[in-house]
Amino acid sequence: MYGKAVAPEYQGALTTLSVNSSLVDVLATGTEQLRAAERAGQPGEVARCGLAVAEAHRRLGQVRDADRAWKASYRAARDAGDTATMAWALWSGGTLARQRGAFALARRLLGLAAELGERGDDIVVRGYSLAGLAETGRIQGDYEAVGRLHEQLLAEARRRGEARHTVWALEGIAQMHRNSGAYDQAYALFEEAAQIAARADDRRGHAWALRGLADVVSVRDGDTERALALLSEAETTCRAMNLTSALAYNHKMRGNVHYRAGRYTEARDLYEQALAEFRAMSEPRGEALARLGLAKSLARLGRDRTETAAELADLARTLERIGLRHAREMVARAEEELGLDTRRALEAVR
Secondary structure, eight states: OOOOOOOSSOOOGTSSOOOOOHHHEEEEEHHHHHHHHHHHHOOOHHHHHHHHHHHHHHTTTTHHHHHHHHHHHHHHHHHHHHTTHHHHHHHHHHHHHTTOOOOHHHHHHHHHHHHHHTTTTTTHHHHHHHHHHHHHHHHHHHHHHHHHHHHHHHHHHHHOHHHHHHHHHHHHHHHHHHHOOOOHHHHHHHOOOOOOHHTOOOHHHHHHHEEEEEEEEHIIIHHHHHHHHHHHHHHHHHHHTTTTTHHHHHHHHHHHHHHHHOOOOHHHHHHHHHHHHHHHOHHHHHHHHHHHHHHHHHHTTTOOOHHHHHHHHHHHHHHHHHTTTTTTHHHHHHHHHHTTHHHHHHHHHO
């Protein structure tokens, strides 16, 4: 049995904030309480309020502000001798690093966060940090290495009845199944995640689960209209909560759905929109994936084949530099689909 979803990253004077609070509201309240704690000379409270500020900035795509905020939170927690809050600040920094495509830094910060969480006897931040490590590996395509960790974290979350973490783990495992072609398993897990999130009032988790369902419905069933309806439902939540990154990924997925349906003009427009959104928040992984979809759409709309081959080759180099180990596979699939030979172009840009 799962209880209502909570946001453990909202601490101190901000514990009354809901997991579904608008990020704009979180940022405003967090900044106000942070300033009050600074005036009162309370470094522990400064650290806890600063964590919420950092997370709000990160989720709004305000990368530089988020970077400054998590570091300030860490310093304040260190001054206060608060090991657990130091761990939370490192978790925020590691999550930001992953969002920016700095995977080596993400692993280092999240690993330190997990160690400090254990030392500070905070099992929640330890779990969140291990989850961050698992997600980092999953995004890089290292499924064998992180699959067991996902399953372990899912079992722990189920045992403690933590709805939000259970939803996260289910979605991560579902995404690995989807990317491996096990669509029925992926659908079942995304569906369970959506149901748990809905009952626990975890609107963010529910929106991501709907996105996953839409993807499977599109690629497995070819049901374009149902997929678009699921994405529209998720987008409503993203806009209500100001989930900038989730909204950009929603738009990219909408582009995928249109592309699979042969609606290349609509797909092109959506990929261009998502690309602009990812660039605005300095999210290189999303930017590269949107570029890939855009390149394929433009090719279908008559773009010169040589230009398309050069674009795919440059994307392969970009994805490898980011650290996405399945980059060659992604480019190879696009190459095969479009009947192109990017090998010469790839050599030209190296």
